[in-house]
Amino acid sequence: MELRGKQKRFLRSEAHHLNPIIQIGKGGLTESVIDQIEETLERRELIKISLLQNTDEVADDVAEALTQAINCDVVQIIGRVLVVFKPSSKEKFQKISIAVRKI
Template sequence: MALTGKQVRQLRALAHHLNPVVHIGKADVTDAIAKQAEEALDAHELIKCSVQDGSLLSCREAADQLAELVGAEVVQVIGHRFSLYRASSRKDIEHIKLG
């Protein structure tokens, strides 16, 4: 599902206030990182991640790899942080209504 420009702007605004919940270090994108991101996306739909200085990947490379592994869309990449979005199928959370 490709996001429209309007949807990306909306998600960027929502992600601005988030703190990173997934930290990618020198081990780069591992199965454990992907599992952690999966759980966070299921619970929140929109998450912020950070790439530590020890990582061999650039922030864009890490964002693309992780998004592909968990089936999410990269919303934004700034500096050492990036945001991912994936609609959740859970009924017990408040879903983000995209415009």
């Protein structure tokens, strides 16, 4: 789902109060971390990911890898924090994606 400007702005405002749920540390972006991100996105649709100081990963590279691996949208990158959105495939978890489609 390609997001338009207004949709990204809405998602940024929704993510403002969220705390980072997933942290990427010195192990880097491994397959298990990607699986965990995918499972979390399935339930929440919008999450923040934090890159800890001891990781060698760069936020832009992580954003590119996540976009390729799980087909999600990186809404915003601020420093070492990424805001990631992916509509849920299960109807009971689709709260944010319904609001995004209306915009």
